[in-house]
């Protein structure tokens with residue numbers, strides 16, 4: 001059994017991770033942590049997240065001595081804000097832990113990316129270079145050897161899973177940048193309420209237009225510029241990305257279908273729905289699946305990609321990476 005620690009366990013993705021680690025036959029939940037001065041310190045996670053009550057009633061411990069926690073852990077899941085993950089991941093790594101970070105702290109190698117999009121200067125270039133991007137269906141070989149896995153963001157997961165098969169098969173005319181319109185539920189912003197993400201204040205609106213940090217994350221990992229327009233919707237969980245792209249000269253709907261079906265033929269968690277089909281949230285909410293639909297008319301393809309932001313967009317993708325890293329059966333604790 002691998003001793004597994006979750007930092008940020010009281011948050012939305014942390015609670016999902018807690019449930020999956022509890023269900024995993026090869027992982028032992030050895031500690032749940034929150035910040036040193038958290039208002040939730042020492043509360044039982046089952047009291048905070050009712051769905052866990054009676055399953056996991058461990059206390060949320062204040063994280064004081066990172067080194068000491070690291071010494072007693074094999075696997076560390078960081079469900080913390082970007083800068084927190086940035087600050088503490090190297091200590092866990094120095095003690096030999098395998099780290100799976102749900103934040104954006106180690107996702108993109110580029111000089112100005114963290115100052116431009118995250119508002120802090122990255123201090124750990126060496127780890128940034130070694131970190132493996134955890135897009136599970138596409139990076140298996142590297143994830144299997146990684147010490148540090150940077151689990152992709154939720155919008156980047158939905159967007160890349162739809163576009164990557166077509167780009168890799170050379171079916172997209174990249175002179176015209178694919179346009180990604182994506183709507184996320186409010187849980188995408190985490191559990192802390194503010195005027196912009198308080199449920200009563202949310203209607204349906206675009207945000208971060210031309211400035212959102214997921215645009216460069218998507219472009220970097222796809223190797224293709226994109227226009228990305230995130231929207232906040234008045235529902236709790238899920239992301240629907242609707243993507244318009246120009247096909248290369250002469251590409252047919254049959255080729256698009258073949259590329260998507262071939263890419264995911266042995267990948268249970270990504271479900272190509274077929275030409276003329278549209279992905280919908282209801283089918284993926286509370287699951288680790290990504291559903292993809294597509295339609296072609298003339299030289300354009302419209303793809304729809306739906307995930308649960310907290311699961312395939314975060315926690316269950318992290319669990320996929322753990323399963324790959326340690327050679328466990330791929331769907332363990334997910335389906």
Ligand SMILES: NC(=O)C1=CN([C@@H]2O[C@H](COP(=O)(O)OP(=O)(O)OC[C@H]3O[C@@H](n4cnc5c(N)ncnc54)[C@H](OP(=O)(O)O)[C@@H]3O)[C@@H](O)[C@H]2O)C=CC1
Pocket residue numbers: 007008009010011012013014033034035036037038039040063078079080081082084102103104152153154187188189190191192309310313314
């Ligand atoms: N929500 C989503 O859909 C997705 C989130 N992510 C990323 O995953 C990470 C977690 O997100 P989410 O679960 O939504 O966030 P939440 O805001 O819901 O939870 C954050 C957690 O971190 C804890 N925390 C804060 N500061 C510290 C600290 N210094 N040390 C230890 N724990 C700390 C918080 O508890 P307390 O403040 O009480 O200490 C809380 O448990 C973020 O980086 C986010 O960007 C990625 C993909 C999707």
Ligand SMILES: CC(=O)N[C@@H](CCC(=O)OP(=O)(O)O)C(=O)O
Pocket residue numbers: 102103104152153154155184185186187188189230232313
């Ligand atoms: C609705 C909402 O606010 N969503 C978040 C994305 C959350 C996420 O997946 O992203 P990171 O891990 O990269 O933070 C946002 O737009 O900032």
